[in-house]
Amino acid sequence: MREFVMAPEQDVVISSRVRLSRNYEDLPFSPKLTAEYAEEVIERTADVVFNTEHGAAFTLLRMGELEEDARTRLVEHHLISYDLLKFVNRAAAMVSSAGTITVMLNEEDHVRVQGLLPGLQLERSAEMALKLDEALESRYPFAFDAQWGFLTASPANTGTGMRSSVILHLPAITAAGQTGVIMQTVAKLGLAIRGLYGEGSEARGNLYQLSNQATLGRSEEDVIRAMSAATRQIVEHERSMREAAEKKDMLQLQDSLMRSWGELICARLMTGREFMRRYSDIRYAASMGYLHAPLPGLDMMMMDLQPGSLGVRAGKLISPRESEILRAKLLREELPGLVSD
């Protein structure tokens, strides 16, 4: 069995991410970026990253050289943005072996450095990203304006160029119908919350992404502090709602959550939609101590069973029905091993 260490507030916060958007000052911005300049972006960045202290841990992935499922898998594991795939021919990513640092190349901006950690660790994610950012900047200066800050292809990112986000698991708040209140509250703080998967108001797996909107007029520290404070408030609210649900009828709660465990380890056909619903149930059960399974292991499995990642596991293009079969098979084979008693 793999060993998993719990990260801060991981009962509610799945991961924390900080992204910095940067552009080399002497190369044309995205709209005018030719194939040659795009290659120059990749070479410069690789040159610096491979020569940092942990450079050997990085892999350079050119999007054009990957199968579609392999690219989708990177998105599903939050290692790259979905938008990077809009520029498949020129885009690349440098990914650290642990997946905690990624550098996206030739997305909307030349360089997007990402720090990604489990649980609520925005400060640490920002530190990681800023450290690599400094290594790059010290060698090849980025476009920077004394008044506006870092210049970016889209004005929405100009300033700090920093976007931070956390992925939240909010089954109890969702069940209590309180997501609307949460949305209004965070909007007042200049933050936004939306379902991570699904369309419209649907949040598959009861997963939400909280992110900052403004990149102008606030320092990196201020933004991270505000994001962390808002996250902590939501965490406390979710915890109190879980406790209330348990207090109301613990057996009923255990019954409904643990039945999903039974379905997951016995099903022969499992759609992605049903899987997300049941993943939410067993993550909730594990956070309450009803099920002795490590949250990081459940989250890893959740990403591994998304459509693209599943395709990579299959090693070939698979039909929706084959996906349902493979997802159920992997669940039966691997899920019971996550439980410690």
Add this chain to the structure above:
Amino acid sequence: MREFVMAPEQDVVISSRVRLSRNYEDLPFSPKLTAEYAEEVIERTADVVFNTEHGAAFTLLRMGELEEDARTRLVEHHLISYDLLKFVNRAAAMVSSAGTITVMLNEEDHVRVQGLLPGLQLERSAEMALKLDEALESRYPFAFDAQWGFLTASPANTGTGMRSSVILHLPAITAAGQTGVIMQTVAKLGLAIRGLYGEGSEARGNLYQLSNQATLGRSEEDVIRAMSAATRQIVEHERSMREAAEKKDMLQLQDSLMRSWGELICARLMTGREFMRRYSDIRYAASMGYLHAPLPGLDMMMMDLQPGSLGVRAGKLISPRESEILRAKLLREELPGLVSD
């Protein structure tokens, strides 16, 4: 793990039962049976039964001395009839340790000897009952008329005094909506089929009881032969429907049946109604080889989790909610142990 041996046609036939209704010729029949005569019935019968070859294996149970749950438990395990409980003050039963032979005393008739075996074993059940019947008759003659045969309290049983029945598990026939056809077919043979549990057309657990109607004008051998032949036809039909369901979409069938296994081993609250539905699923799954659990073990568990039996396990009067909790607890604790891999 207990060892279970498969009985003939046990994939479809749960058990076979033969009952003989008899009355001592020198004692008044049911309507005029006083407490003293009822006691005489018990003493005579016990005297003979305890002194047969396997007499030491029998226990005499006086209904008036048992708690209500303990009495209900005997009905649920098919050891006595529900009707025996109409005469609690005078009624008794002699039950063999394996439960295969029971003598009901002071029900509608003085003596009802029952042979009960798993699977399709009507001939053997009849032999067992007739052997004990002969032992009783040789000592204390039964009311018999050369023209009418054995005389009984109700004319419906006069003649052979024999009722035979089998309990059938028909999930595939039920799912295909063909129970109506089966009912019409057996009616033409002088037989009747009805849901074993549930009211009206409902058959909880997809369990049905097939029994003979006529006791006059046909020999015991004829009736048993007709019952066995009809049962075999239904067995073949059920098997072909199961094969058809598997052929149509095996994964879909496995998926729907095995999910019930997951629910049974994970639930914290389980109503009797849901339990019967899921028991039917896993019995079906086991008969198809999807689940490596012994059918006799599943059937025993099914009886053990009926309301009265559950009350006996609890050792006290329990509320419906407590029943749901205890049923789920026993399933989680005991069901996984039935599976061999």
